Amino acid sequence: MDEQEHDHVFDGEGEGSTIDKMRAKQEKKNMKKAKKKAAKISAGGSKADLEDTAAKQKELQEKVRMLVNQLAIREAIQPPPSASSSQKQKDMSSHKFWSTQPVPKHDETIEEDGPIEPDTPYDQIRKEPYVLPKEFEWVTLELNNESELNELYTLLTNNYVEDDDAMFRFDYSGDFLKWALQPPGYLKTWHVGVRVSANKRLVAFVSGIPADIRIYNSHQHLVEINFLCVHKKLRSKRLAPVLIKEITRRSHLQGIFQAVYTAGVVLPKPISKARYYHRSLNPKKLIDTNFSRLPPNTTLSRLIKKFKLPTETSTPGLRSMVEKDVPEIRTLLNEYMSKFNFVPVFKTDDEIKHWILTKDKVIWSFVVEDPETKKLTDFFSFYYLPSSVIGHQVHKTINAVYLFYYAVKESDEKAIKGRLQGLMKDALILAKLKNVDVFNCLDLLENKLFIDDLKFGPGDGFLNYYMYNWRCKGMGSDKVGVVML
Numbered sequence: 001m002d003e004q005e006h007d008h009v010f011d012g013e014g015e016g017s018t019i020d021k022m023r024a025k026q027e028k029k030n031m032k033k034a035k036k037k038a039a040k041i042s043a044g045g046s047k048a049d050l051e052d053t054a055a056k057q058k059e060l061q062e063k064v065r066m067l068v069n070q071l072a073i074r075e076a077i078q079p080p081p082s083a084s085s086s087q088k089q090k091d092m093s094s095h096k097f098w099s100t101q102p103v104p105k106h107d108e109t110i111e112e113d114g115p116i117e118p119d120t121p122y123d124q125i126r127k128e129p130y131v132l133p134k135e136f137e138w139v140t141l142e143l144n145n146e147s148e149l150n151e152l153y154t155l156l157t158n159n160y161v162e163d164d165d166a167m168f169r170f171d172y173s174g175d176f177l178k179w180a181l182q183p184p185g186y187l188k189t190w191h192v193g194v195r196v197s198a199n200k201r202l203v204a205f206v207s208g209i210p211a212d213i214r215i216y217n218s219h220q221h222l223v224e225i226n227f228l229c230v231h232k233k234l235r236s237k238r239l240a241p242v243l244i245k246e247i248t249r250r251s252h253l254q255g256i257f258q259a260v261y262t263a264g265v266v267l268p269k270p271i272s273k274a275r276y277y278h279r280s281l282n283p284k285k286l287i288d289t290n291f292s293r294l295p296p297n298t299t300l301s302r303l304i305k306k307f308k309l310p311t312e313t314s315t316p317g318l319r320s321m322v323e324k325d326v327p328e329i330r331t332l333l334n335e336y337m338s339k340f341n342f343v344p345v346f347k348t349d350d351e352i353k354h355w356i357l358t359k360d361k362v363i364w365s366f367v368v369e370d371p372e373t374k375k376l377t378d379f380f381s382f383y384y385l386p387s388s389v390i391g392h393q394v395h396k397t398i399n400a401v402y403l404f405y406y407a408v409k410e411s412d413e414k415a416i417k418g419r420l421q422g423l424m425k426d427a428l429i430l431a432k433l434k435n436v437d438v439f440n441c442l443d444l445l446e447n448k449l450f451i452d453d454l455k456f457g458p459g460d461g462f463l464n465y466y467m468y469n470w471r472c473k474g475m476g477s478d479k480v481g482v483v484m485l
């Protein structure tokens with residue numbers, strides 16, 4: 001359930017206003033000082049004095065220039081946290097729904113990890129669906145049926161997550177939705193829709209899939225909730241809480257009492273908050289569509305040059321992942337994940353086959369095979385999720401990919417950093433060859449080791465991670481390994 005990640009890219013070349021003003025002010029001051037000094041000198045100083053003072057003056061000016069530049073760079077790289085309303089935290093009492101749910105309160109101090117409420121015995125679990133207003137009815141979607149899949153696609157493509165300015169909206173393809181919603185062990189009953197009874201139109205949806213995760217030292221088989229969506233015409237009518245309660249009830253019926261979910265909005269209480277980063281591959285299109293803006297004091301051709309990439313990858317042994325790689329990738333990935341606090345656990349090869357193996361226009365995966373030993377040393381994957389450009393005359397779609405799971409074998413930080421930079425640069429090149437316009441990632445896993453050097457810019461979208469009916473300490477995004485779609 002991610003939100004608002006298509007935000008305007010902040011470019012490292014300067015934000016303008018405040019910095020420009022500071023720089024002008026400082027230059028004025030320097031000029032004044034220099035004039036005063038020059039007047040003093042001309043009134044009685046020697047030539048040597050004059051040269052010495054001029055050199056000092058120059059040195060000082062250079063220092064000031066560098067300081068101002070450093071500030072400018074820092075401001076451009078780390079813009080102040082977005083003031084977007086979605087990131088504001090409401091009082092617990094104003095969460096009419098969430099204050100009734102087993103989730104930690106915002107101000108709660110957490111001493112011990114564990115469930116907030118005990119598992120509900122089967123005979124006490126409600127057996128009938130929650131009541132909907134009489135105009136609506138529940139439906140369990142059959143995604144193997146082309147027309148039902150298409151109904152879900154249409155609902156989401158017109159009503160799912162948009163950026164704050166309503167300029168872009170996710171456009172998950174039908175194949176992507178099948179990939180996301182039908183992993184090994186999936187349950188059809190967790191694909192929950194709401195139809196208008198009179199005309200059977202699909203107007204709301206929420207889904208769950210089974211997942212195994214480790215949070216700190218606790219291994220859990222739980223449900224991952226995603227694709228919560230209510231048709232635009234039915235918003236703010238408290239339908240979302242009914243959908244959440246219904247998917248919770250259906251999870252309870254399967255003996256599952258914990259869930260993981262993400263949202264752009266702040267709810268009680270995130271276990272972590274990650275930030276979106278964007279790496280431009282097609283600066284012209286991103287600027288034409290207002291996805292990014294041209295920073296002041298630069299030109300489009302300079303920007304194109306800045307983001308230019310080689311046309312060939314450089315990691316020796318890099319190749320597309322194939323089915324025989326599955327068992328080795330499972331070991332590699334689970335081992336790599338052991339250093340983070342909140343990670344998926346891939347228990348079977350079938351899961352890796354489903355989640356990681358390339359499916360064209362859905363997910364692409366690449367492995368590095370050591371040319372001598374033939375062992376796999378690394379892999380990376382990215383998924384394809386375009387966004388509709390709302391109301392644009394020329395461009396209908398932005399082709400975006402998102403970094404998914406990866407692993408490297410290196411163990412010391414310097415070696416990991418070097419390796420990741422090489423691999424991710426190759427990932428950018430491969431994405432560019434697939435006509436992708438922007439490569440996105442969150443600042444989780446070890447992504448901070450390559451984000452700046454590979455010219456990713458921070459967006460103003462954030463993603464909050466949550467667990468339902470589980471209390472534990474929060475963590476930095478660099479301890480999170482779960483990537484949700």
Ligand SMILES: CC(C)(COP(=O)(O)OP(=O)(O)OC[C@H]1O[C@@H](n2cnc3c(N)ncnc32)[C@H](O)[C@@H]1OP(=O)(O)O)[C@@H](O)C(=O)NCCC(=O)NCCS
Binds near residue numbers: 099265
């Ligand atoms: C998210 C969405 C389903 C919420 O529906 P809505 O009509 O706006 O809100 P409702 O009146 O039905 O319900 C409001 C309650 O849902 C909660 N809610 C809103 N968005 C939520 C989310 N993403 N996850 C969980 N709860 C959410 C609200 O906090 C509120 O509960 P509270 O009073 O306890 O705070 C709807 O806005 C939507 O479809 N948006 C576009 C898609 C989207 O953003 N999906 C979520 C992706 S994370």
